[in-house]
Amino acid sequence: MTAHRHRAPIGRVAALIAIFAAAAVPAQPVTRSVFPPEEFAARRARVFERIGDSVALLEGSTERPGEQPFRQGNEFYYLTGVAEPRAIALLDGRSRETTLFLLPAHAPDVDSKFGPGALYPGEQSARLLGLAAVLSRDALPEMLAAIGKQGRTIFTPFRPEVLGSASAYDTQLLTRLNHEDPWDGRPSREEAFRLKLIEAAPKSEIRDLDPIVDDLRAIKTPREIAVLRTATQIADAGILRAMHAAHPGLIEYHLQAEAEYEFKRRGAYGPAYFALVATGKNSWYTHYHYDTATLQPGELVQFDYAPDYHYYSSDVTRIFPAGARFDAHQREVYTLYLRLYQALMTSIRVHETPETIARRAVAKMDEIVAAHAYTDPDLKQAVLAFVDGIRNRKPGFLGHAVGMEVHDVYGAYQTLEPGMVFTIEPMLRLPAEHVGLRLEDMLLITPEGYENLSAELPVEVDAIEKLKAGPLPAALR
Numbered sequence: 001m002t003a004h005r006h007r008a009p010i011g012r013v014a015a016l017i018a019i020f021a022a023a024a025v026p027a028q029p030v031t032r033s034v035f036p037p038e039e040f041a042a043r044r045a046r047v048f049e050r051i052g053d054s055v056a057l058l059e060g061s062t063e064r065p066g067e068q069p070f071r072q073g074n075e076f077y078y079l080t081g082v083a084e085p086r087a088i089a090l091l092d093g094r095s096r097e098t099t100l101f102l103l104p105a106h107a108p109d110v111d112s113k114f115g116p117g118a119l120y121p122g123e124q125s126a127r128l129l130g131l132a133a134v135l136s137r138d139a140l141p142e143m144l145a146a147i148g149k150q151g152r153t154i155f156t157p158f159r160p161e162v163l164g165s166a167s168a169y170d171t172q173l174l175t176r177l178n179h180e181d182p183w184d185g186r187p188s189r190e191e192a193f194r195l196k197l198i199e200a201a202p203k204s205e206i207r208d209l210d211p212i213v214d215d216l217r218a219i220k221t222p223r224e225i226a227v228l229r230t231a232t233q234i235a236d237a238g239i240l241r242a243m244h245a246a247h248p249g250l251i252e253y254h255l256q257a258e259a260e261y262e263f264k265r266r267g268a269y270g271p272a273y274f275a276l277v278a279t280g281k282n283s284w285y286t287h288y289h290y291d292t293a294t295l296q297p298g299e300l301v302q303f304d305y306a307p308d309y310h311y312y313s314s315d316v317t318r319i320f321p322a323g324a325r326f327d328a329h330q331r332e333v334y335t336l337y338l339r340l341y342q343a344l345m346t347s348i349r350v351h352e353t354p355e356t357i358a359r360r361a362v363a364k365m366d367e368i369v370a371a372h373a374y375t376d377p378d379l380k381q382a383v384l385a386f387v388d389g390i391r392n393r394k395p396g397f398l399g400h401a402v403g404m405e406v407h408d409v410y411g412a413y414q415t416l417e418p419g420m421v422f423t424i425e426p427m428l429r430l431p432a433e434h435v436g437l438r439l440e441d442m443l444l445i446t447p448e449g450y451e452n453l454s455a456e457l458p459v460e461v462d463a464i465e466k467l468k469a470g471p472l473p474a475a476l477r
Helices: 013-022 037-051 074-080 107-113 123-129 137-150 168-180 189-200 210-218 222-245 252-265 280-284 328-345 354-371 377-391 461-469
Strands: 055-059 088-092 097-102 133-136 154-156 206-208 276-279 300-304 307-309 317-321 421-424 427-430 435-438 441-445 449-452
Touching: 037 055, 037 074, 037 088, 037 123, 037 210, 055 074, 055 189, 074 088, 074 210, 088 137, 097 123, 097 137, 123 133, 133 137, 137 189, 154 189, 189 206, 222 252, 222 300, 222 307, 222 317, 222 441, 222 461, 252 276, 252 300, 276 280, 280 300, 280 435, 300 435, 317 435, 317 461, 328 354, 328 377, 328 421, 328 427, 328 435, 328 461, 354 377, 377 427
Parallel strands: 055 154, 097 133, 154 206
Antiparallel strands: 055 088, 088 097, 276 300, 300 317, 421 441, 427 435, 441 449
């Protein structure tokens, strides 16, 4: 047993199916929170500690164009739990109270179009949310004028908002591309909002709220971890179903449909990102998502797909044969990659930097590489390049954080600390075959080491082949 500690797998496919059968996943209302008001109050309390006498002001997302379900921006939702369009939240560091500003009720929406269920200004909404007050947006200018007259600092998000199926990097990149496009050049909503704040409160300093919230989001609370655990169980169910269904002649999008069936029937809002279903040579590409290739005999399928569940994502990847079994070459390649992947995973320690972990992993990998009897010189060269890539890696994390976003924020942390959830996904490319292999698991850092939240999803060759050879597990029927 190595020095690190992590939750040992309790079984293979049977254990995973037992989890699905024993824990019925509740349906997810689109506009209601899985967390109680005290969860959001605790998050805001930590913001108050950081902003002192200042205030924080955040805009919620707008209505969706067309017939699309509303989804709130992640940062606004993280601090309020409110899923209403054009909401604005004011966190007052002096009084340590939060005021929410909402659009007034529109009678046709309530009486004829959407029905009851939305939040509107008034005492009832304030009690439900545990807030000081829920007012109409018309009340904001007067309050903001008073803050501006006092010259109090105003914190607000500078980064473009992130909705479902996106991460902060994506929205920042899109904003930059829009700025640089000579036929576009539009500002982001956040930039426009800051200009409004400067106009309304010219004596106030406008500061970035994002780093404060990012530090909080990097360490997940027990309630967040519970939701991420369920999101990962849903991802596992989708992948398990796709793995079992795969056979030559199907199209990549058929496997996507298998997973999405599990996502929706288990209460997910939708996918956390576009389906990365890559068969054969398509697996070379890290974000291939065209989904139109036909599975061929003798090909491997790389399947990377997970749900957006209660505003939290998962991110899990598995590799399996298009047919019933791995052939001899696939078995060698896959098993060798799996052992290198496991060498990295079992090198993880709490309170350590990724660089320290990578050095420990490379020492294990060198032994694995040296001990293997290669049947293909091209494979050996690819494996050596893979290990050298980790040996010479640039400073930074091993994979990426996962939380409200599939590529979630890390805050200012430089080491792996309890409560972080992240994935590792080192990719082995075989240039001679134009094939890539990439596994991915959801790892929760604990005080003792880590827990693999996706450990029950089959990863060994024999377990994958056994699943594909048997009937569809009862819990997935």
